[in-house]
Amino acid sequence: MMSFEDSVSPEFFELERKAIFARAWLNIGRVEQLPRTGSYFTKELDVVRASIVVVRDRDGNVNAFHNVCRHRGNKLVWNEFPRAEDSGTCRQFTCKYHGWRYGLDGALEFVQQEGEFFDLDKKDLGLARVHCEVWAGFIFVNLDVEPRQTLREFLGPMITDLEGYPFEKMTEWYEFRADNQSNWKLFADAFQEYYHVPGLHSQQVPSGVRTPGKGFECAHFQIDGPHRMVSTGGARRWTLPAEFMYPIERVTHSGLVGPWESPDIGMPPPGLNPGRVEPWGIDNFQIFPNIEILIYRGWYLLYRYWPTSYNSHRFEGMLCFQPARTARERVEHETAAVVFKEFALQDAGMLTGTQTALESAYRTAGMTHFPVNDQEILVRHFHKAVADWVDEYRGEQAGGR
CATH class of the missing domain: 3.90.380.10 (Naphthalene 1,2-dioxygenase Alpha Subunit; Chain A, domain 1)
Incomplete structure (x- = not known):
């Protein structure tokens, strides 16, 4: 006999969100979705209330970031509908709200009317990075502050x-x-x-x-x-x-x-x-x-x-x-x-x-x-x-x- 209470309990689901999906390695795509420099796609992770943007940088690395502008928290990468997933190719990411621009490595590269800010250091305001590793072409992310295992250790x-x-x-x-x-x-x-x-x-x-x-x-x-x-x-x-x-x-x-x-x-x-x-x-x-x-x-x-x-x-x-x-x-x-x-x-x-x-x-x-x-x-x-x-x-x- 086994219990299926874990499938009908809202309280248990809240624990799953924090205990599992916020801490485990999650597969969100494959490298074929990023065929060239600047290729990107977004992934909406409703279970952890997060939006992720994944991009191939100029060195060929696969990076993942929280899809959030560091200025006022606007959603950074989207097309016609903010809640819809998107993909494409770009040279940099530009916020639709105030025009801040970020490189493919997540670095903040341009601030509109930068002189209007006090003590703003662009080095400290790059996109928030998400832990990202690739195994056999499968792209995984981990939203924990510090993953307890590498992806390879986790997979076994x-x-x-x-x-x-x-x-x-x-x-x-x-x-x-x-x-x-x-x-x-x-x-x-x-x-x-x-x-x-x-x-x-x-x-x-x-x-x-x-x-x-x-x-x-x-x-x-x-x-x-x-x-x-x-x-x-x-x-x-x-x-x-x-x-x-x-x-x-x-x-x-x-x-x-x-x-x-x-x-x-x-x-x-x-x-x-x-x-x-x-x-x-x-x-x-x-x-x-x-x-x-x-x-x-x-x-x-x-x-x-x-x-x-x-x-x-x-x-x-x-x-x-x-x-x-x-x-x-x-x-x-x-x-x-x-x-x-x-x-x-x-x-x-x-x-x-x-x-x-x-x-x-x-x-x-x-x-x-x-x-x-x-x-x-x-x-x-x-x-x-x-x-x-x-x-x-x-x-x-x-x-x-």
Whole structure:
């Protein structure tokens, strides 16, 4: 039995914001979004009530700053709508309000009518820097005053053993974003276990092929610190009977698991398929707190879950392929993206019901604990990792009183 009180409590969510999202390393993008000097993008982190601007400077470094002008606190980088995310290329950042200008390294370079200020030292008024590190092309930020670990230490060997996987080659992206009326952990839970597949996804993965060696199974689980992973095994999808796939999959040779034939990626890194499952299907790496990387044959999926309140979050999904070389390959990628969206919508469509039912159970029926089975081991681990971070924060706050 485990409690889901952490998914229905506004008070617990406030603790998560401070204990986890204000102190953990958070993935906010990839280096391909910054292809040249002056390339930038902004990221709205509602969970910590922060706006971040990420930019490549003249030395090729990736910098992150709070998206705030040091003069009067105006939002510095935005286009038509201040709350919308933005991207582009520039030589410097100029505040729309009073015209202060900042270099790509964050230094304050120009003050309008500087002589009107007393004892103003531009060296002390550069943009407020956010801790920023890059691993395997993934850009992470940490909003803590001083992170307790480097990014590499935080990720640990289970994740860093993926180094060498050619993420950088997979630059044909299909991106999805949706606001969901459920706690962020509930959507993450849906992708940490496959016990739900025969019930919820019976058309894509029917129960008849959910037996070992016949189609789809969880073949290997692994944990490392707060991070988790699961590998699936079973027969290749294209070897299954025709009734177990959509007609479009049979025509395009693509679908739920992507193209049936993908470009060779060379020698896989040691962290891929760590359980040496054969035949291997998917590796799903869940990096605490809110990112998942699902690696298929020759392509990968990226999920992020950004809390917006205790019972809502923004879901981001991205399919990443090596650029299509032919029209047929482009159709294969498009097919995979469409089938993925339907698959994800089936998961997302359950979650408002789950959220409202859990809140009802907790507040009116007194139900706080629910049974989970061995296929849901990563769900238990995830919620325990969240609780551990919150408990550590509570202890620190109590000790500081």
